[in-house]
Amino acid sequence: MSRLSLIPAMALALMTNAEAQASGSSTNISIEKNNSSRVTADLQNDETRLARQWGLQEDEFKRYRALMQGPLGTYSPNLDPLSALGIEAQSEDERQRYAKLQVEAEAARVEKLLAYQRAYDDAWKVRYPGLMLISLPPMNSxxxxxxxxxxxxxxxxxxxxxxxxxxxxxxxxxxxxxxxxxxxxxxxxxxxxxxxxxxxxxxxxxxxxxxxxxxxxxxxxxxxxxxxxxxxxxxxxxxx
Structure with a gap:
């Protein structure tokens, strides 16, 4: 085979390799986009789940996130969503709504705490019937x-x-x-x-x-x- 006849073959090989690289690059971009979309969807699902746990709408929970990025979050970094939204309420109706939600949440939390305390006390009586129970309630309990x-x-x-x-x-x-x-x-x-x-x-x-x-x-x-x-x-x- 002459040297001239090799040129078209080499050109074809180079074109094929370039096309393969382009195809691979396109595939990688597609995978990255899919992964990015999946992460975004997971984050949105987490936000929805957290909002529901507090009895809030998604836009309300997003506002809470935004508030905690500002001065409120600096002064009170561990503030819960209902307290934050209640403090920064945009109307009296909003303030009353968040207050009601917080009362309900606190009542449910205390009931769970009491139920567990009763279970703990019962377990202590069975395990150590002759000993006094040492407790550790926080001062702000x-x-x-x-x-x-x-x-x-x-x-x-x-x-x-x-x-x-x-x-x-x-x-x-x-x-x-x-x-x-x-x-x-x-x-x-x-x-x-x-x-x-x-x-x-x-x-x-x-x-x-x-x-x-x-x-x-x-x-x-x-x-x-x-x-x-x-x-x-x-x-x-x-x-x-």
Missing amino acids: PLIKAASRVAVFVQYDCPNCEHQVKQLNAAGTPFDLYVVGSRQDDKRIRDWAKKVGIQSSRIRDGTITLNHDRGRWLSVGAEGELPAVMREVNGKWLRQ
Whole structure:
């Protein structure tokens, strides 16, 4: 075969290779577009699902996302959708709607919390029937607020602390006991509770809870010596 006859063959091969590369590139672009569309669809489905969980429309949830990108999100980065939309409501009707949704959501959440607490208490009675239950409710727990409970902070080797708790116990007052310096030792708390005469039945029915302090006394920001009987008033913990 002459050198001249090779030229058309080489040209055909080059054209075929170029066409193959173009076809492959087109296929890759198509795959990338499909993947991008799939990701977009997944994100939209997530937004729809989250909106429904809060009882919101998709456009309302998108507005919440936008609000959290602004000053509101800077000052309150963990704000939930209903609070954010309620704070930035564009009308009184909107504000009332979000308030109603939030009340319903809080009621459902507290009911689940109570149901789980009852299950936990039952499991404790079965597993440790002879031991007092050590609880760890947060200081801002809605359970404490709803029952108008007091939080009592005490420490070891404190006769006044023992006297204060004995008085509250004798009066049948519901309270949450926080032992400062418990060393995270459940036995130390139980021994102290027995010493001041707290009945196991009051622990089991939730009238009294026993808690490690875990820094709560410092977080409350109160002053003075222990014991301290604290009650929440208008979002602030005040000494009684």
